[in-house]
Amino acid sequence: MKRGLVFLMVVIFAFSAFAKTKLVINSNASDPAPREAFKKVVALFQEKHPEYDVVVNTFPHEDFKTLLRTWLNSKEAPDVVTWFAGERMRYFAEKGLLLPLDDVFTDMSFEDYFPGSFKSASEYNGKIYFLPFTWYWWSVYYNTEVFEKYNLTPPVTWSQFLNICEVLKENGVTPITIGTKYLWPTGGWFDYLDMRVNGYDFHMDLTAGKIPYTDERVKKVFEYWKQLVDNGYFLENHSSYTWQDAASFLFRGEAGMYLMGQFIKDVAPAEVKDKLDFFRFPIIDGNVGVYEETPIDGFMVPAKANNPDGAKEFIKFLASKEVQDMYSKELGRLAANKDVTPPDAHAQKGLDLVLASDGVAQFYDRDTDPEMATFGMNKFVEFMTFSQRLDVILKQLEFQRRKIFK
């Protein structure tokens, strides 16, 4: 009896000694490099705010995507979650599952922290629901060794680009590598071709479901794509590969180019990293503005968070120059905070590319409805396998668009 009482006392004591408020963060930063970098961010927060007991749960990307909805709906919602800006965030904001973050920016406005262009990707109905953290550019990455070997220089125009593809193919090198097992790398091709052929406004209207996929202008996009497919410039059997598998063809010099985001460097072996460079996606129509893909990654607070005050404290911490500087240096990515300078020459080049553009998009699967994205990207893979089915594919895309965007 006495023993039980002592035990109880010890338990109570133990709990009161650690009576900190819990702050739960669910993160999708599962690749080794980002995971390590985020650990440092949390350690710094813990140092500055010892009153919080921070718990970080990390999940693999694809699992995170499916689990997020469950968390947002549950009573035991995490306090902070990682996510993507744009339509992907808006989907949840619209359903009232997110907490507005406007009161985080009381002493300074959102625009004091971030470039003005980030606002539209972070808000819904005039309220901020998303904290931009890092972002990166997409472009055509190439193996400099391969280019040197065949005396090639980065192209500017579409015909120069086709020329390079032809030279590489003649020499037995796969011109363009791509892994379509998880579908999304095809979205990059569709976005860039559409933005180069039809421009940004058209692309945004299309992804918003306002333009039929059977429109002549959409068909034109696929006709450019078809030139590459029919000439056999893409990696053979691309649907057997994940994006990382396909990247290894580029790293080994078996392929010359890869349309990909900056994070390709996360998976490149150390000895290859410096052999990778990138160039702007070739210009197709000189009369159309130059637009780039720059997905923004960041954080949100679920409406059902148990510790909304702590969550906002953490969000404010994440917005600061100090933290964003630290994180972007770790990964060579660009920080959302506009006071942070690019961490290295590679990132500076990427930033210059974006600053010289006329506008930026997020990505096909972040700009359009999730169901449309799955269907669309499946159809893109089908097109890249059987380009002769183009007309049927366009009709099917249009049928799906009408079903989804009623």
Place this chain on the structure above:
Amino acid sequence: MKKKWWIPYAFLALPLTMYLIWVIIPIFQTFIISFTDWDSVSPSYNFIGFENYKMLFYDYYFLTSLLNNIKWMVGFVIVAIPVGLGIAMLMDQKYKGNKFYKTMMYLPMTLSFVVIGEIWTWILEPNHGVINEFLRGIGLGNLAKPWLSDPNLVTYALIFAALWRQISYAMVLFLAGLQSVPTEQVEAAYVDGANSWQRFWYVILPALRPAMVIAITVNVIDSLRAFDIVFVITRGGPFYSSSVMANYMYIESFNNYNMGYGAAIAVIQFFITLGFIIWYLINSFKKEDNL
């Protein structure tokens, strides 16, 4: 000491409660959800009657998935069962090294389908995969195929990978069944001058009937719930050509936010499976009546 009647029920109470909460109730919830347009995110939804079910029959990808499940079923029944039985007959003989071979054949059973999927992703890889390298090595390079990228081949490639494990499962069932074959009858047949084929066909096979019913049922049900290998190796791709019902249900419910539609797929899958379970039960009761 007087036996307390409630003791067995007390032991059952916890597992039964858990089974009820995590298996039985969700099955009924799935029925309900399948009549709604719930997107799994919104707090509210509408009842739309049989709309989801009607849509399924116009859905090319669902029909592809259903057809693929049938291919899996045929593969599992006409390949795994005879081959598994054949191997079991071989393993049942007494010869040197018999235990070693038995272990080797049984090994795939110890692996989960996820691990098998990872292994076969490499075996089937088109450029440097074991199968294609082997075919090229023995001068049959023209038989090397993009197993996972060709929409007409990919389902067969996946079934082949799954059979690797399924055959060893069938073998284990038949090995167990062979223990119950009465040796006197086999010996009597031998004395009567029956050759080995006749002994197999008229004596052993009828005695294996219970094992056969179990093997067929297990294989049919396994083929209907095929998911892991597809998910790991192709995710149903390229463009849904290797999709099976479970896989399509997962994509619709969890990637495309169509929980109601996904639930309808699950319900159809449930009833097909239930049909086979009833067939199994009828068969096993029949057997008891005969005894």
